[in-house]
Amino acid sequence: MAHIALYRAWRPQAFRDMVGQQHIVQTLQNAIREDRLSHAYLFSGPRGTGKTSAARLLAKAINCERGPAPEPCNECESCKRISAGTVMDVVEIDAASNRGVEEIRDIRDKVKYAPTEVRRKVYIIDEVHMLTTEAFNALLKTLEEPPGHVMFMLATTEPHRLPPTIVSRCQRFEFRRVSLEEQSERLAEICREEEIAAEPEALRYIARLSDGGMRDALSLLDQISSFTGGQVSLGDAVEATGGLPSEQFARLATAVREADAAAVLREVDEMMRAGKSADKCLEQLMHYFRDLLVARLAPQAASSSGRVADPAELREVAEGFSRERLFAIVDLLNRYQSEMKYAAHPQTMFEIALLRLCSAEDSQPGAEESARRSAPAGNANAASPADGDQLRHLQQQVAGLERKLEELRRGAAAAAPPAGGGGGGPSARGGGAGSGWARGASGAGSSGAAKASRVRLKLDAFLAAKGTPDALQVLGKWPQALQRVKEERVTVHAWLVDGEPVSFANDTVLVAFRNTIHRETTEKPANKQVIEGVLSSLLGRPVQLATLTQKEWQEALAEGAAVKSEAEELQLMPDDGGEPPRESLVEEAVRLFGEDLVIIKDD
Incomplete structure (x- = not known):
């Protein structure tokens, strides 16, 4: 018995028919x-x-x-x-x-x-x-x-x-969403009136899938009853709606918990052979782990919020996961779901997401944390293979800090007066040449020194990170970021396209603009939020946006190059045993023979 027009027949004819x-x-x-x-x-x-x-x-x-x-x-x-x-x-x-x-x-x-x-x-x-x-x-x-x-x-x-x-x-x-209980009661009443034999579990499953919309629930019931000829069971409801059985979710969760990659791939292969789409499977899996998290944190609320599984089954499976583990799984699946929208091969992305969950880096975080704490400090061999990525990341951070310290050391060395160039004694009265040399090292262009130092201090991290592999990798994704911004909001793309990414440091992309108006418009909170959201989704971690004009960036590059050149010149000057610089010879001659008898001639 097919019920093709079930929804239209049960459209509310009076106020008392409205549910919720x-x-x-x-x-x-x-x-x-x-x-x-x-x-x-x-x-x-x-x-x-x-x-x-x-x-x-x-x-x-x-x-x-x-x-x-x-x-x-x-x-x-x-x-x-x-x-x-x-x-x-x-x-x-x-x-x-x-x-x-x-x-x-x-x-x-x-x-x-x-x-x-x-x-x-x-x-x-x-x-x-x-x-x-x-x-x-x-x-x-x-x-x-x-x-x-x-x-x-x-x-x-x-x-x-x-x-x-x-x-x-x-x-x-x-208007609010209709509760699970109200929907289930209404669906049961409709089934009695239309002489449809429906299992209560099937009606609750339909109510969960409708997400609080009574119209969607009626449409699903109409579809399933037409598919089964008036006999609605839970298995038929799952099959007709293209869903996954709760047992398959449980098997997949168990394989993830035990880091069994082979079992995970077998489950994925079974889903694909059944004609399921990878994006829908990932979405339903994320909802399943969300329900596991709810069952773990609020067992009493799980009965009214579960979408694809029985609450008792959810609580049983949730016992095998820690809270932190479930939070990490939901976060990772959410990131891969965002990436899947632009993927050429969604099934591959789905498999990678599950294999990522099974990797040693993500499995059993409590055991790894205790192992790291018990390992001797400074013993690199004590780190497990799961720490490889984190260790490389820490090494990159240490290298960046060393570069920053080197830049600061060179800047301080360039700003310090040369030995013997100041103080009392005989060298003070003949300080003409010596003071000029000191001016060249630390005070040249003193009118803009304060501004240049402020810009350099703000941009030191970006100058140090310019050209590093991490920065080049991030900047290489800029065309993709522009395309996503254009899809998100074309007006923001029109302003952002005037800028050029120049460096990346401390999870911040630095963009230099040719036009000040374009920069100021991009810096507006609403526009900046769109750009940072796209960058964060693209890179898989929170990313901020910093802007400046191309003139300011060129000035900072020139200032950094000048400081580096002067620091290198100082390092090349001999400390002892070598030939002293020309200015030191002039000072010594003036001290021995007097200022009136010394005549300086260029060769």
């Missing part, structure tokens, strides 16, 4: 009883929770021939025709396909005419957030001063995209 929205139903019914209806309503909430149905019911209730009544009778001519959609005075508009200003102007021109078939003219605008700015402006005037015979009902899943001027002129109702 009793607070909204009670408010609307009281407004009808007391004749205190508003001229405009805004129904917002997740998909499939009854927003458009509530608008249709309200239109029937106020235009019922036996009303206005808190419940439409569904027997009079008006109720029947409104349900069939044949009343010209009750207009339902899909704003996703009628989003222009011309359609709204047409409504504005027609609202002034009185209804011809029913008591009040009703306009139901679904997905109202899709209207253009010009269309919202055209609608605003009508909402400000509507005729008494007109009522507007706006429905949207994204109320934050509506202008505040529109929201403030409507009575707003927030």
Whole structure:
């Protein structure tokens, strides 16, 4: 027995048929009883929770021939025709396909005419957030001063995209997700009425997959009952919806816990042979480990939040994982899910994600931590193979710190006065040449010294990291980052394309801009957040953005090169036993023979 039109047959025909929205139903019914209806309503909430149905019911209730009544009778001519959609005075508009200003102007021109078939003219605008700015402006005037015979009902899943001027002129109702228990009871009632034999576990599975949307739950029940001929079992529900059995999730979790890569690959191969998509499998696996985490941290809440497995089974599997391990698994799967959107071979990414979970680096973190603590300090051989990546990372950090210390040492050496160039005694009176040499070493261009030193101190890390393998690897991904920013928000890409990445240090990408306006616009918090989000997703760790102009970067490079050259010159000067510099010879001659008798000639 197939039930092709099950959802349409069970579309709410009265307020009492709406599930999970009793607070909204009670408010609307009281407004009808007391004749205190508003001229405009805004129904917002997740998909499939009854927003458009509530608008249709309200239109029937106020235009019922036996009303206005808190419940439409569904027997009079008006109720029947409104349900069939044949009343010209009750207009339902899909704003996703009628989003222009011309359609709204047409409504504005027609609202002034009185209804011809029913008591009040009703306009139901679904997905109202899709209207253009010009269309919202055209609608605003009508909402400000509507005729008494007109009522507007706006429905949207994204109320934050509506202008505040529109929201403030409507009575707003927030529709909530339907709870698992309410959905299961409603589905059981429908199965009894439609003579569908359904297992309670199958109905709970359908309710979990619908994610709080009653419309999705009814559509899934319709699909599964048509697939099975009216016999709905849990196995049939999993098969018909393309899901994975909870036993397979449990086997996969066990293989990950035991770091059994061969078992993991066998499970993945079985999923692919069954025709599952890699991205969906990864999404469901992430939800499964999320449910394991909930079962581990809040066992009492697991019964109402589990999506793909029984709560008792979840608690049993969760006992084999530590909290930290589950947090790390969910975080890693989330990162790979983001990467999979742009992957040419999603199945390969799925396999790599699971093998990464099975690697020694990620398995049994508590045991590795205790082993690291018990290993002798400074014994490199005591580190396990899992510490290889971390050890290389620490070595790179140490090398970077050594470079920074060397730069600081050279800068201090260049700024220090030469030996014998100051102080009292005979050398003080003949300090002309000596003081000039000191000026060249530390005070040349003293008018911009403070500014140059500030820039150099801020950019020291970027100057030291310029050209390192880590920086080159990150900067090599800049074209990919630009493409993702363009897909995320094309206006931000238009400003960012003026910049050029020049270095990477301390998880920060430094970008030099040719134009100051482009740089300042990129630095705005909203734009910067988009860029940093793309960079973090691309590199797999939190990354920040730092900007400057190309002129400032070139000045910093030149200043760093000058400091390095002067430091090298100081290092090449002999300390003892070598030939003294020319300035030292001049000072010694002046000391021996007097300033009046010494004449300096260039060769």
